[in-house]
Amino acid sequence: MQDKSAPLKQRHTAKRIFTRLQEEYPELLSVGYRSICRYVSEKKKELYKESRGYIPLSHPSGEAQVDFGKAMFYENDTAINGHYLSLSFPYSNAAYTQVFKGENQECLLEGLKTIFEYMGKVPYKIWFDNLSAAVVLGKNKTRSLVKQFEQFSLHYGFEATFCNPNSGHEKGHVENKIGYVRRNMFVPIPRFTSLEDYNKELLLKSDSDMDRKHYIKDVKISDLFEKDKKQMINLPIGC
Known part of the structure; x- marks a missing residue:
């Protein structure tokens, strides 16, 4: 798997995988985003652990x-x-x-x-x-x-x-x-x-x-x- 040799923060997420499948193999993609998420989650548990947190902020325009x-x-x-x-x-x-x-x-x-x-x-x-x-x-x-x-x-x-x-x-x-x-x-x-x-x-x-x-x-x-x-x-x- 190419991701295993890539930097940790530069590996594929479920969203990125789904986007690439839509762009590169639209005629073969027969499952939805949620199915991809579940599959990727299980595979990542096998390969490595990841956790991310996000803090939404509001600021003035400009x-x-x-x-x-x-x-x-x-x-x-x-x-x-x-x-x-x-x-x-x-x-x-x-x-x-x-x-x-x-x-x-x-x-x-x-x-x-x-x-x-x-x-x-x-x-x-x-x-x-x-x-x-x-x-x-x-x-x-x-x-x-x-x-x-x-x-x-x-x-x-x-x-x-x-x-x-x-x-x-x-x-x-x-x-x-x-x-x-x-x-x-x-x-x-x-x-x-x-x-x-x-x-x-x-x-x-x-x-x-x-x-x-x-x-x-x-x-x-x-x-x-x-x-x-x-x-x-x-x-x-x-x-």
């Missing part, structure tokens, strides 16, 4: 959360234990993702810049974990922005807000989205020849993923995301 996740991919048949940046929007449950080979400041700023310019908008407020690429933690929990990051935030005009240490609930949406992206976009493990081209493809996939209903609001994510964008700020002149 603000975002950002974080990095880890995923394996193949570039020109070379296996790379890479990273991906997700910028998620808790109000609409939309998100954009970009893949990198590292998790440094250059990757953070390049990923945000690419997504801003693709959207044509900038979230007015972005929540960050205490990423070393953005902030330095001092004594008594004081923070100071890394110079390049501070210049970047001033250029694009967004408010950078940082979570308190050991307070993952403050950015619970993006943490859930990190897992969702890994399971739905990086399973099976991606193979590509050009990282730049693959990141362009990911932006389009992110758009397509919005063509479904919000898990609570019973409205298309794409419609809610339009409300998000109305509350965002414009790109600076020259971008």
Whole structure:
């Protein structure tokens, strides 16, 4: 089984298996999603144990959360234990993702810049974990922005807000989205020849993923995301 050699968090879920069966073998699929769930649950008990928890959060439209996740991919048949940046929007449950080979400041700023310019908008407020690429933690929990990051935030005009240490609930949406992206976009493990081209493809996939209903609001994510964008700020002149 290919999943057994894949990273734990990059293995197939019942939903992903069912989606792939619908896409790849529609003429042979004769059972429903619940049957697939039961079968996968039994098989996973035999192979390995998994548990996941999710914390639903509500936020004003127009603000975002950002974080990095880890995923394996193949570039020109070379296996790379890479990273991906997700910028998620808790109000609409939309998100954009970009893949990198590292998790440094250059990757953070390049990923945000690419997504801003693709959207044509900038979230007015972005929540960050205490990423070393953005902030330095001092004594008594004081923070100071890394110079390049501070210049970047001033250029694009967004408010950078940082979570308190050991307070993952403050950015619970993006943490859930990190897992969702890994399971739905990086399973099976991606193979590509050009990282730049693959990141362009990911932006389009992110758009397509919005063509479904919000898990609570019973409205298309794409419609809610339009409300998000109305509350965002414009790109600076020259971008």
